[in-house]
Amino acid sequence: MKRLDMKKLLLIGALAISGHVVMAQQHRCGTDEHLETLIKQNPSIKEAKDKFEADYRQFQATYKPEDYKTTQQLGKKAAPKYIIPVVVHVFHNNGSENISEAQVMSEINYLNKSFRNAVSDTINRRAGWFKTSPESTDSFYYDYKNLAADSEIEFRLAKKDPQGNCTNGIVRIHTPLTSKGNDDLKRMSVWDTKRYFNIWVVRQINRGNTIGIAGYAQFPFGFGGGASTDGIMVIHNEFGNVGTSQPGQTPNVTTSTHEAGHWLGLYHPFQISTDSCGLDGDGVMDTPPTYFNPSSTEPLRNRCNNKSFNTCSTEKPDRPDLQEAYMDYFIGNCASNMFTLEQKARMHKVLDEIRRTLWQEENLRFTGVIDGPATCPPVAAFNTQSGITCEDGTISYLNFSYGGTISTYEWTFEGGTPATFTGATPPVIKYATAGKYDVTLKVTGPNGTSTTVLNDYVTVQPKVSQLPKSTYFADWWYQNNWQEQGWKFVYENPKNQFVRFPVSYENNASMRLTRDPFNINSSIGSLFSLVSPSFNLTDMTNPYFEFYYAFAQATLPANVGGGNTQEELKVFTSTDCGKSWQTRATIGSGAISTIGTGSAAVLASGIDFMPSDQSKWKLVRINGNAVPKTENVLFKIEFKYSGGNNFYIDNVRIGLSTGLSQDLLAEKIKFSAQPNPFNQSTQLSYELSSKENVLVKVYDITGKEMGVLFEGVQDAGMQKLELDRNTMNLRSGFYFIELSINGNRLSHKIVVE
Template sequence: MKIFFFLTSSLLCATIIAQNQNVKFCSQWEMQQKYFEENPGLQQQILQNQQELEQHTQQFIQNKRGASGCYQYVIPVVFHILHDNGGENLTEETIKDAIKQLNIDFQLRNEDTADVVADFIPILGNSEIEFRLAQKDPNGNATDGMIRYETQETYSAGDNIKPGKQWPRSMYLNIYTAINIGGAAGYTYLPGSTSSGNDAILVLYNYVGLNKRTLTHEIGHWLNLSHCWGGTNDPALASNCNSDDNVGDTPNTIGWQVCNLGGESCGSLDNVQNYMEYSFCSNMFTKGQATRMQAAINSSTGSRSNLWKSSNLIATGVNDLELAEFSSSTIIACKGEDVYFEDESKYGQCNWNWTFDGGSPSSSNDRYPVVKYYTPGIYDVSLTVDNNSISQSKTKSSYILVIDPSEGYAPFTEGFENGSLPNNNWLIYNPDGDSKAWMHTSDAAYTGTSSAKMNNINNTPGNLDELLCGGFDFTSMASIALSFKVAYAQRDAADNDILRLYVSKDCGATWVIRWAKTGSSLATVPVQFPVFTPASQSEWQEYSINITSTLLSENFLFKFEFESDGGNNLYLDDINIEGVWNSKPVLQSPTDGVVGQADDVILDWKAVGAIDLYEWQLDVSNQFNTGSLQTGTTNFISTDPNNPDTEFQTSNLTYSQTYYWRVRTTASANTSLWSDIWSFTVSETGVGIGGLNVQSSRFNLFPNPSDGIFEVKLAPSASTSQKGEFRVLVYNVLGEQIHHQIITSANRLIDISSHPKGIYHVLIISGDTAVSGKIILQ
């Protein structure tokens, strides 16, 4: 691609996504002209700086080298938060989320890479850059990397607010947040294009945080990236096809302000999803862009090369391995769900040793492992990190609750009589790790001898503690009533402890509040000091909450959240779930449209309450009117999903044939509507893939991406019994089986090169175990 100097049109840039029409994408031209007008003697020096940086960049690309040491390129960061005591006074959590998002994006760990257009998957770029909040200020004093200024400047922030606030650019990346920065969502300067005291990023406060990528875009510029269409801030101009961004693997483009994934503006497919576009769907840097950013950080221009030096990391406090810490995408997972773990240790770690009780894999040396759990239960997670000299460890006991929602059903009753919390139904979330948490107790109960107790005496006001329960499959319910009994007393009339009830229909990914009580309205007895323990049933209050079908699903959970105000203990007992059933059944498996089923596949549907029997039909036509029609009934047993009344074992089905099936119920001679009609296709061999224990740690597909010929590589941890013959099934994105092959230890090559480019799903079967994965054809 063409190389040319693009300083005069790309010094500054605003965000790629404007959250309202009053925020401009870029204030580049105005800001650049203003800077040169105020500093006319600097323009020639800036041009020289940029020319030298471009020469360095091209040389770096030719002699590509990686970061030294056991970590990636590390950039210490300081946030300067300009506020007037409103929402613009960003919380510590929001700032840490912003750092997390940057590290996800710059290290190619973003989940939405799964949405990248297939043509650009081979050039996905990992910049190997890590951002860390500074732990020491320029004088060596402790800091959290968040400096707050209560100032009216937040309403009109710009380059004028930096004097007196800026930390040395040779030590820190300075980021300023404010309410208004002149009409743009964010802007910055290219390396060497401004003075040291002015070299920073400005961004609107509401464009900072998790899943917000304004800073990703702006740091791209701060590390010498232009927009994909080159050196202007004006996308969608035909003349942009004649310009370039100095990156070898980004196609020439006019630039996009809409997410047109098939856009071809300059004779080839455009990289619309690039972070340096304005397309509203950005999710990638290219390899060329990653290398260009690495070149900038290896250059002395703009003092970028000093940032990641060991001496500077020590000086800014981000190189000392002080503690091991980690988090996960969830602490309550449905069976078979991916759980994403993230190392949050501080700092300088380069070796990781994870242990996942009950997980697959059960251990990992990755920094960001992905684990599946196939057996319901509650499990510990441990992490040990080191920097080749110092080691730190962290174990979180009873950290992950794994549930099988298909096992939970109505009616449900919990009286906490089994003697322990947490257990396989309940998880305690105590984020501060102290003794003030939910626990099992025999001190009091409404019925029986036990209950759940929130130990709140001398608790810190504002602390949140959760008691989570799940999961349940309520797809056959029209509504449910969730009831429970509470006993609580204030210690003082001013106490405002809060109890909330939340429900989730997506296995804990999101929560909806359904009930809450606080202070005197929560109290079931008059004020009692110092410690309340209910002595009789009259000191308890029962609540019943109706939950409608819009919040019911096959992955239903609920939780009690207690927010302390330093008051008294609270007790919880006799949790019950009853409900109203839909009469129309819901089908369960085989799932609609699935292929590769056995010729004796089991038809399974979800239980319905208050009925007499189920009636099913199976045919090769969705009209259910051929001579192949099969029909039958099963008598209702109960709503327990493990009972045999909700299934039928087929036999002798025709290979490669597509079948249709449906179910209805009868109650007191009244017949329900038929269920939805589902279909499945029997495999070409009559051997199915259902019921396999699908795992993810015993095989690798190499190379990946591939030209269509790849090898199945057996992981060293695989058992001897797994080293015989394997059956390989390959499916396209439509679920159509396109390849079937038996492989052995001597021959593990798979050839699907005759099929179109794209993503294919691979299932490798050995006995009752299978591994699933993806292969990319390019």
């Protein structure tokens, strides 16, 4: 079918999300959108793909189905022609998506059964006479039973990792991003894709804004292996047929087979035809293209209850849709159970030309897959919610070691109490002294011992709270020294980071999180946070925390999934060194844009959002009971990315609503203006305890800046400045002197007579 039809098919999928169409949404495959995304990133992939197709058409001229038939019966297979080493990366957040080894094995077994034509549901393969349309009197005999191929491809879990260490071919990674599976996540754990077929198993796939994807693959074109995203990603409850993926629940043990087919160069049957009803929907001649009619009330003819007909027959006689094929894609619960002979030929061509390194004998030795059974020691693995605490604070550890039976666990907590522990679940560890500390876990099982050391894994911060004085002004990035102030950005996955950017609410820079329309660096739903140092707000009257931000929502490119509105901005406080956080403000998708509401909130893709003036910024402030009046108060701003445009943050302040602390600050620095009121001039004096950056400005009562009296560095000691009314054209009235010493601001009223 034409590309257009395919796109509309995807559109129907999108409608289902909003409830207009009911269908088996969880069976969607994201491979086509992935290819479009890759081509947008790198147009040479399309050239490589076109070249492969041109070569393949030449090959088809001499293709003979007989060359791909095998005579072996079920259970008496010849040795496979291609053995492919596999690594399965299980991303988990300690939930049910941390699937068992048995579940992984069940999928590998099914892959081999399906690729070697050894599945048991072949009864659904049809042979017989079919009419070409409901109205037609013509009938044709088709035999899909004899088209089924033993692909002679076998998948084996690796027994050696890329470093030559013993492995059972299963890697487990603890990360909350398992609910946001995409290319970004793949890069967190990938083995050399020229040597291993990488399979990533996740809780949920969240490429762009497209939800409900069961799996997606990367086609072989343009890479020849070697790309860090090359492989397939599948959700855990469609991986294997035991554990979380059981028949009757989400019945698709075939999802990985389908995706592996893509990975070996096979398309959906409606994929590449340039002829609206040609027979080459997938470039393979023995599979008929499937038809899609977007205006029909039963839009997808490629479905079980219509499987005998193909509307393409209005142009030329066509065979019934081959819904038996693993690469087919239809609504309903029909069984997929075969690759065709020519699909086999095409996969062999990919293996011979593009994925050749995988199955060479040298690589089979490198990956250990022709060795005997792997008997590896268990893998020591652990994590913690946050590796940060303050003096006398505690940290809890989560043990998720894996790899068979583990008889002993031996923990060492440098700087902690207790300093050692033996057992699977360590107690809460207390840290008394500021510093950075290692954590070590040694695990022992019947096949040996392994040790994991995380150097400087724990950061214990000194228990010193800053006093915010009058206004603590954290707009330090305009001076580019923000790293020194004890504030830090925290990223769920640090590939996309806030950077200093020369657009601001005031002064000359803000911090910007740059948009990432292709989700190369940011998973949809990723959290980006700014965490303050610890403040002592004891006895403060009405402290507040505020900042400005600027943001536009965005229409994602269609291939990433279309519209998008899931961003969220939150403000938290913590009084236990960041161990727990209390939500103090939430700005959801309907209100988050600073450029408008409804459609005005959303910029088209391709337009780079920059706030052109102060009206494009919004203030967020928490105060009153939302701000704890205790020691050790931390503030956190958290932005949930959802594929929108650039996000800016500026003018972060912690302040006090009354003049109390202004008085304290004035007293501390012995500030005075003499005389005040004054007629012609007044002398400002103040004492610095150390060399400081000082800025002195004069404002009128409306907040209009009248002039800068001083800007620069002053030494410790008593300082004096003369203010003459004529130099700033001050008429009679009230004015404010704003004295800013290294970010701390003091406002003092003066009166010109």
